[in-house]
Amino acid sequence: MVFSSNVFLLYFMPAFFLVYFLMPKKTRNYVLLLASLIFYAWGAPEFIIQLVVSLIANFFIVRWMCKTEKPVAKKWLCALSIIISMGLLFFYKYGNFTMQNLNALLRLTGHAPLQWTRILLPIGISFFSFQSVTYTLDTYRGVNPPLRKLSDYMLYITMFPQLIAGPIVRYTDVADQIRERESTMADRLQGFYRFVVGLCKKILIADVIGLCVDKMLGPAALDPSQVGDIMTRIATLDTGSAWLVALAYTFQIYFDFAGYSDMAIGLGRIMGFKFPENFDNPYTSRSITEFWRRWHKTLGAFIMNYLYIPLGGNRKGKARTYLNLWICFLLSGLWHGASWNFVIWGALHGLFICLDKLFLGKVMKRIGTVPSVILTFLTVNIIWVFFRIEDIGLAWTFVTRLFAFDFSGFALDGNAHFYSILVLAVLFSFITLTPFGRKAQTAVYSTDYTDKQHVFVWIIAALAFVFCVAALNATSFSPFIYFRF
Amino acid sequence: MKKNSGILLILFCMTAVLLFAPLIQQNLKPFTFKKLSGYLEPAPKPSFSYEAYKTGKYQHLAEGFLKENFGFHDPLIRIYNQCTYDLFKTTSNKDVAIEKDGWLYHTESIRHYFGTMGSISGISNQQVHDNLANQALCLYKTNAILQEYGIHLLTFTLPTKSFVYPEHLRKHPIGDTTFNAATFLEKQLALYGVPHINMTPWFQQMQDTCPISLFYSKDSHWASGAVFAMDSVLRYMERLSGQQLTQLQIGTPYPVYKLTRHEADLEDLLNLARPLKHEPLYEYPIHYLSNKYTQRPTVWFLGTSFYWRITRRINFDALFSSRDFLYYTSIYYTNREQDYQPGYHIDLLHELLTHDFVVLFKDGPQLYHQGALFPGKFLINLCISEERQKEKINFVADSIIQAWDPQTYADSIKCYSQAEFLLQQNPEMFEELRGDSIPTCRNPRIEQILVEKKIRADRTWRFLLTAKANNDSLDVQKTFEKEAYNVLNNKELLRNHTFFTTYDYFDLLVKEALDDNCWHSDLCITKSEQTRNVINAIIEQAIDTVEKRIQQHAYDNDTLMMMACAMDKIVKGFEKEPNLVALREKAVKKQISLDKMFRDDVVWIFNTTNYDRRLHDDVLTQAFANYRTERKMRNQQQAMESIMQKHQDLNMPLRIILNRDIKWIQDHKQQ
Structure with missing residues (x-):
């Protein structure tokens, strides 16, 4: 179930x-949990049991982890909990991708490909897996005590406002x-x-722009049989149209995602939750580094806290810092989708962040706000092409x-x-560059x-x-004007 | 900031009302709204099953169903459409294009103009070319066969609004404009000598000189242009048949101040909240010129809704004695817009052969689609027997099942429709129909249909069989078919076994006139103003019509009515004293009763005075019985006073009052 649907x-x-507010306060968490499970079961009926079982297992593993005194056992239990969460993510999200590439490799080396039945990706798995990891690690680190009730833990993971598309709410925050x-x-x-x-951002802006983007680039999940047609269209695309389509997609993805986050934050607020903000006018950034501080902030925070810092962060020399950054963004790309185009998208962002650290950041500061905002925006705009077009050949043709x-x-x-x-999208995206815009926002x-x-x-x-x-x-x-015969 | 103040509580409650309002409206429907225009395949109502839920099918269907059926759906769609129209001049309806100066066009019409039809129909120009060449050949063969039976085929391509008024079009992507399906079809049919009019070039010329718009800006059909189009079709029909048909005298246009909503179909499709502004509308007054030589043929129209724009401007009753309209394959209209039945069930061959003219028309964009393959259907039905058709369909369907992906064609009904479609698209799949020459084979049913047509043309026979069907509660069509079968097989005819009185006949004539007249609103208006009762006025008008026709000898001599009139004369002649004396003498000589003598003489006189039909004994007996009853009534002063009173009270002709009373007496005598 998505927020922008009639059913929702x-x-x-x-x-x-109605039910939530009519019930006594003590029972509201149960109502919310039940509603969240129904919400999830509507969209992914086949996966609900696995989700519940994995959550129960994780809850008890973490509780066991907190009770145990031995640091080694604690470590192993923490690892087990993370393996369960990330294992599910890897199996469902990257299973097909891994097997596809492995078989391609086997074919190249003259071996018979392995048998593999394609599996469907459960909705929201990228988000709730990460939340599960934050719970395990935050309790392991002693930032917060573990939850006493299984229902509270399940509620934290499955809470419907943020279940499908975030924001990634750290356990410590809620x-x-x-x-x-x-x-x-x-x-x-x-x-x-x-x-x-949020609803306005999604329906009145993102969806309207998206119609035109889809008309030119085809659906986001492209069927291999459609690639030929789209390639013909893109190969003959004039430069003006190409830039407009790229721009349109840049705004579509922002208003779509930001809209969804707003809706999630709004729904949470109605119930008294204060979810973290996910976007902060990302297109007004003056560098890619700043862009990542403003774009999908909860993901940035997660990567920073649970990947970049454990990898060593900037504590192990310049070269290692760049490598760590690059790995983080490569994985961030892969987190967005199990496909090479996302890897390229992440790698490009990682590259620009490294360049920022090397020299670009200083250059951007020197050239002034407006040119640096424009240059950053154009860079992001071009890199989005690899995010939107799954087929790398098509994406490259589009960039050319x-x-x-x-x-x-x-x-x-x-x-x-x-x-x-x-x-309007341009106006709303850049208005905060002006004092009036900041006031209005x-x-x-x-x-x-x-x-x-x-x-x-x-x-x-x-x-x-x-x-x-x-x-x-x-x-x-x-x-139709008349019945179609 | 005040917390939990009264205003906030009210706002919170109002939010709850706002969220629940659609749910309440959907289930309780406290408000009613104007329905949205246009046709949509309605989303099926989802039925819950675990399997459907598990696969997500149920959820998908539920969302689709809700999308069309949630509370306030219709007004919300209108509000949104109005906003996007006012702000951006756009519509979400893919079938409508909002162009310059507020002119609306059907999207396909624009694509046709700019040569990009192939991009939506999915068919290349070469395929359209081949398909039309094939259809033209079918029409050529069909036309030749129909001519054998005295039936005229006329085809025309409707004018396309975008071609007639291109000045209101915005810039659109340009495709291959070198190929125009309408022009190509015109050339092909000219090559084969099939009567055809391509109306687009003619309308383009007329547009320059015509003082008023031939199309309305908010409608996809022709407006006043329909009048000129029909006039040209009539003249063409006249030329083809050599008959004199009713002439249309088109006057000078007059303004129409009240917008007729049915003439803004494109605007309706925008589904806006408030009506658009319209240009001043004009219409042409029409007078119908006819004389005693004017024929009113029967016509079968097959085509699009452009037909309705003609019938709303031109009185077809003045032009045709009967006209049916097949709105492509969906609906079959018999004479009137109100009388219709599903078009899939009609007997195509029967309809083809029972009309004087078959008029087939399509609009330009339709030529790019492959639906409604009438030329192929016509040819197959005319030449191939039903058994052979079925045999071939089965054969082709089997080939499809074997050749195609079984999963795609898992549904056998789909295979058979596909086989039927392929055969209609390419009738040369029947060996008998191959080549450019006119096929020699004929559907054996043709002979029977032609006999049936002859029976229907004979009013007396038609009435007799209708009465027979009504009396015996039989299907009228089947009764005609049986009679045709009897004729072909030299069996006893049903009409000779039909009990039928002069009075029944008069009633049937009135009924027929009623059918003719009741749609002449202008004829009835005066009468209804007099009587303030429309139904009575219409009936009275029909009776007047029949009586006038009797006086004008409009009915042929072979009708029962004229027989009855002739008999009345003869009998009245015998009633004179000298004749009665002579009759009595003759009866004495022949040693039979006066009554028998009287009857024999009437029959002899009737049968020798050139009446084509000899009196059937039953009819004669009934006529005498009626005559005797009437004479008795006339001799009773009280009875006649009562009849005269009824005549005055009901304001109906004396003949009708007499007939009804006689019939009532006869019926009660029998009981």
Whole structure:
């Protein structure tokens, strides 16, 4: 189930909040857990049992780990817990990818390929596996005591607002809130406003831009039979259209992901949870390093705390620091998807971060804010191509079209709606570079409204919610003039 | 900041109401809204099963179903569409294009203009070329065969709005404009001598000179252009048949102030919250010129909804005695827009042979699609027997099952429809239909259908069989088929066994006139104003029509009505005293009763005065019985006073009142 679906917006969400708020406070966690399991079971019915079993196993392993006095045993139990979490992630997410490449290698070396039945990727596995790891490591490090109740642990991992697409909530951030939290009327309303902001980002901006991107580049998960057609289209694409498509995708992915995070944060806030922010105007960054401090912040924090620092961070010399950084981003790319294009995407980001550390960061500082923002944005924009186009040949052809300087035509079939939304997306992405923009953003995300302001904001939020539901259904409502024969 | 203040609580409650409103509306429907226009394949209602849930099919179906059925669906779609229309002049409907000056076009019409039809139909221009060449050959053969039976085939390609009004189009991607399906078909049919009109070039010319718009800006069909198109079709029909048909006299256009919603189909499809502004609309007044030589043929139209734009402007009753319309393969309309049945069940061969004209029309973009393969269907039905058709379909279907991926064609019904489609697309798969020459084989059913057509053309025979079917509660069509079979096999005819009175006949004539007249709204308006009862006015109008026709000898002499009238005259002649004396003498001489003598003489006179049909004994007996009843009634002053009173009260012709009373007396006598 995704937030921007009718089942969620019109059935699940109203029904859940009705039951949640009608129940006594003590039982609300159980209601939330049950709803989260239903939420997950709706989208991944085949995986729910495995999820529950792995969570139970992990919970008891961690409890055992905390009770044991021997450091070696503690270490082994911690490792076992991480292996369970990451093992599931590796098996489901990278099983197909690994076997595909292994068989390709075997074929190259003249050996018979291994038999492998393709497995389906359970929804949200990348997020809840990481959360499970944070729980294990935070308790292992003694940052927080382990949860006493299995239900609380399961709730932390499976809480539906952040189950599928984050933010990756560290155990330490919500440990107290799971046990005890307060949700005032203002919190509930502000949560609703935040949810609507996210819904607008997703439905009114990302989805509209996405239509045009899909028209040019085909669906995100490309069928091998479609590659030929798309290649023909891309190979003849004029430079203007190519840049517009790349730009469109850059904004689509931002508003899509940021929208989803806003919705998650909003839903959490309605119940009294305060989830960490995931985005902070990433396209206004002046370097790739800064971009990663603003883009998917919870993932950045996770990599920093649970990968970069354990690898040695910057404590083992310059060369090792660069290597560590590069490994982190390579793995970050792989975390986004089990495909070589994601590896390239991560590797390129890692490369630019190393270059920042070497000299680029200083150069960017010297050239001033606007040029550095533009250059960083364009770099990110080009690197996104490898994220969007799974086939590396296609992605490379697309990148060559960006620099082909072919202005012979204009193939992009966009309408006024697309261009207007694209302009709005640009405006919203860069407005915080101005003082007015920063003020406006602070006002929108404010948590301190007066009653009058609440009334005003509520009316706008209610209208926006209605409009989003309308847009969600109207964009695909295309009746025929007559019956088709 | 105040916490948990009253206002916040109210806002929170309002949020709950907002979230629950669609759920309440969906289940309780407290509000009703205008339905959305256009056709959609409705999403199936999901039924829960563990298997469907496990595979995610249930969830997928549930989301699809909800998408179309959640509360406030229709008004929300309209609001969104209105916003995107006002702000960006865009629509989510892929079938409609919003162009310059607020003009709306069907998307395919634009693609046709810019030569990019192939990109959506998935068929290359070469395939369209081959397909049309094949269809033209089928039409050539069909036309030749139909001509053998005196039936005229006429085809025309409808004008495409984008070609007639390209000045309102925005810039669109340009494809291969060197190939135009309509022009190609026109050339092919001209080569074969098949009557055809390509209306697009003609409309393009007319557009320059015509003072008013031939298409409305918000509709995909022709508007006043329909009048000129029909006029040209009529003239072509006249030329083909050599008959004189009703002339259309087109006057000077007059403004229409009230928008007729059915003439803005593209606007309807935008599903906006409020109506768009329209340009001033004009229509042409039409007068129908006919005389006693004017024929009203029967016509079968096969085509698109452009047909309705003609019938809403031109009174087809004034032009055709009967016209049926097959709206492609979906719906079959018999004479009226209100009388329809599924088009899949019609007997194509029967319809082809029972009309004087077959008029086939398509619009330009449709020529790029491969559906509705009428030319192939026509040819196969005319030349191949049903048994042979089935045999061939089975053969082809079996080949498909064997040759194709069994998973793709797991459904045997799909295989048979595919086989049928292939045969219609390429009738030369039948050995008998190969080559360019006219096939010599014929469907054996043709003979029977032609006899049936002859029976239907004979009003008396038609009425007799209809009465027979009604009396015996039989299917009328089957009764006609049986009679045709009897004729072909020299068996006893049903009509000779039908009990039928003059009065029944009069009623049937009235019924027929009623069918003809009740759609002439202008004819009924005056009457209804007089009586303030529309139904009575329509019936009265029909009776008047029949009586006038009797007076004008409009019915042929072989009709029962004229027989009855002739008999009345003869009998009345005998009632004169000198004749009665002579009749009595003759009866004495022949030693038979006066009554028998009277009857024999009437029959002799009737049969020798050039009436084509000899009186059937049953009919004669009934006629005499009726006559005697009437004479008795006329002799009773009280009975006649009552009849005259009814005549005045009901304001109906005396003949009808008399007929009804006689029939009532006869029926009660029998009981």
